[in-house]
Amino acid sequence: MTSTSHYRELRAELESLTTEAFRPELSDIDRLPTLEIARLMNAEDTTVPAAVAERLPQIAAAIDAVAERMARGGRLIYAGAGTAGRLGVLDASECPPTFNTEPSRVVGLIAGGPEAMVTSVEGAEDSTELAVEALDALRLTAADTVVGISASGRTPYAIGAVEHARRLGALTIGLACNADSALAAAAEHGIEIVVGPELLTGSTRLKAGTAQKLVLNMLSTITMIRLGKTYGNLMVDVRASNDKLRARSRRIVALATGAPDDEIEKALATTDGEVKNAILTLLADVDGPTAARLLEESGGHLRAALGSTARGGR
Incomplete structure (x- = not known):
C-alpha cells in the first residue's frame, strides 16, 4: 500500500508544475454562459502557437537529427501515457496513408498498450519497466529515434523510454510542457513548450495537448519532406487506398x-x-x-x- 507521505510528496510536486496551476479567476467558469466559456477557451488556445514558436530552433534541430537517422533506415518511435501517448499513436498512424511509409517506420507506444487508447490502464504511466519492455519488443537500434511525450515532463513511462533508448545509442527527444523537466533533461533534444495553466486545472489534454499535436505534426511532416516524400508541397507518396x-x-x-x-x-x-x-x-x-x-x-x-x-x- 502506498503511504500517505508518498501522496503528500506527489501532491507537492504537481503543485509546482505550471500545467497544474490553479487559476482563481476562473473559479466561477461553470456559472458563465456557454458562449462566454467558448470565448475564454478559444482565447486560451490562441496562445499555443506563440509558445511553439519560441522553441522552433530546438524543434528544427531535432527534426534534422531524426531525418538523418531515418535516411539510414531508422525508425521514429513515440512513447507516452494518456493523452500524450494517444497523440503519438495518432501521428504514427497517419504516416502510412499520407507518406506511404511502412507501418513499422513510425510507431506509437502508449503506456498500457492498445487498450489504453480508449480505456485508462491503472498504473501503466508510472512504470518505466513497461516502456523498456515495449522498446525491447521492437528491437530498438542506434539508428532509431525515440520521442518521449509528457505534458508534465515527469511521467515515468516517457522518461523510462528515453533513458533506455539513450543507453542503446538511439536518438532521443523529450517533449514536455513544463520548464526544467526531467524528460527534457533525459533526452538529447529537449523541447519544452510552456503553455501555462489550463482552463480546467490540470486538464492537460487542452493547451498542452494542442501544443504536443502541433510539434508532432512538425516532427513527422518536415522529416518526411526531408526524406523526399513530397515534391514542393504536394504529397507525392500518398497511398491511394480509397x-x-x-x-x-x-x-x-x-x-x-x-x-x-x-x-x-x-x-x-x-x-x-x-x-x-x-x-x-x-x-x-x-x-x-x-x-x-x-x-x-x-x-x-x-x-x-x-x-x-x-x-x-x-
Whole structure:
C-alpha cells in the first residue's frame, strides 16, 4: 500500500508544475454562459502557437537529427501515457496513408498498450519497466529515434523510454510542457513548450495537448519532406487506398505536371498507381520501369530524379 507521505510528496510536486496551476479567476467558469466559456477557451488556445514558436530552433534541430537517422533506415518511435501517448499513436498512424511509409517506420507506444487508447490502464504511466519492455519488443537500434511525450515532463513511462533508448545509442527527444523537466533533461533534444495553466486545472489534454499535436505534426511532416516524400508541397507518396485518395492522387499528378486527364490515367496505369513515378514519367518523358530506376537511384527524391534526366525539374 502506498503511504500517505508518498501522496503528500506527489501532491507537492504537481503543485509546482505550471500545467497544474490553479487559476482563481476562473473559479466561477461553470456559472458563465456557454458562449462566454467558448470565448475564454478559444482565447486560451490562441496562445499555443506563440509558445511553439519560441522553441522552433530546438524543434528544427531535432527534426534534422531524426531525418538523418531515418535516411539510414531508422525508425521514429513515440512513447507516452494518456493523452500524450494517444497523440503519438495518432501521428504514427497517419504516416502510412499520407507518406506511404511502412507501418513499422513510425510507431506509437502508449503506456498500457492498445487498450489504453480508449480505456485508462491503472498504473501503466508510472512504470518505466513497461516502456523498456515495449522498446525491447521492437528491437530498438542506434539508428532509431525515440520521442518521449509528457505534458508534465515527469511521467515515468516517457522518461523510462528515453533513458533506455539513450543507453542503446538511439536518438532521443523529450517533449514536455513544463520548464526544467526531467524528460527534457533525459533526452538529447529537449523541447519544452510552456503553455501555462489550463482552463480546467490540470486538464492537460487542452493547451498542452494542442501544443504536443502541433510539434508532432512538425516532427513527422518536415522529416518526411526531408526524406523526399513530397515534391514542393504536394504529397507525392500518398497511398491511394480509397476513392478519396485515388481522386487526390490524380489531382496531385495534374498539379505537378499540368497533363490532361487521359495522359494522367495512362501514367498511373503504367506505374501501378504510384504518384511519384507517374509524375516522373510525364515530366521526364520516360517509361514506368525507367522512372522506378531513377527514383531508386535518387533515394526516392523526385526532384533529384528529375534533375538527373535531360528535361530536369520544374
